[in-house]
Amino acid sequence: MNITKPVYKHDCEECIFLGNLSYSGRWVPQGVISVDLYYHHGTIPTFIARYGDDGPEYFSGFQIDWVLRDDMRDYPLLEAFKRAVKKEIVTFRLDKGYEYNWIVQFQKEDGYLWAD
Numbered sequence: 687m688n689i690t691k692p693v694y695k696h697d698c699e700e701c702i703f704l705g706n707l708s709y710s711g712r713w714v715p716q717g718v719i720s721v722d723l724y725y726h727h728g729t730i731p732t733f734i735a736r737y738g739d740d741g742p743e744y745f746s747g748f749q750i751d752w753v754l755r756d757d758m759r760d761y762p763l764l765e766a767f768k769r770a771v772k773k774e775i776v777t778f779r780l781d782k783g784y785e786y787n788w789i790v791q792f793q794k795e796d797g798y799l800w801a802d
């Protein structure tokens with residue numbers, strides 16, 4: 687399955703669609719078979735996984751330590767993060783410990799909304 691359009695309704699102008707993910711694990715309600723992944727461009731960059739059309743049917747956030755945690759390996763927001771890094775939408779600079787600064791790169795061309 688390779689869906690390049692969002693499956694669910696999502697009304698946020700600050701979001702960039704990162705593709706669909708086949709997913710029916712412990713992070714979504716029973717019956718869900720896929721999520722739409724987004725990068726949300728705000729004061730603090732964040733990631734979104736939507737699993738339904740209704741406003742609250744999503745979860746969001748990001749913590750850098752997820753990357754290192756076995757128990758977060760199947761977390762859809764971690765996949766969203768990886769895709770955003772791969773597409774070079776975001777990268778970050780590590781400071782001490784788990785401190786980090788986002789570096790967001792956006793260009794309006796190519797369907798991406800790039801800024802900062």
Ligand SMILES: [Zn+2]
Binds near residue numbers: 699700701727
């Ligand atoms: Zn958004």
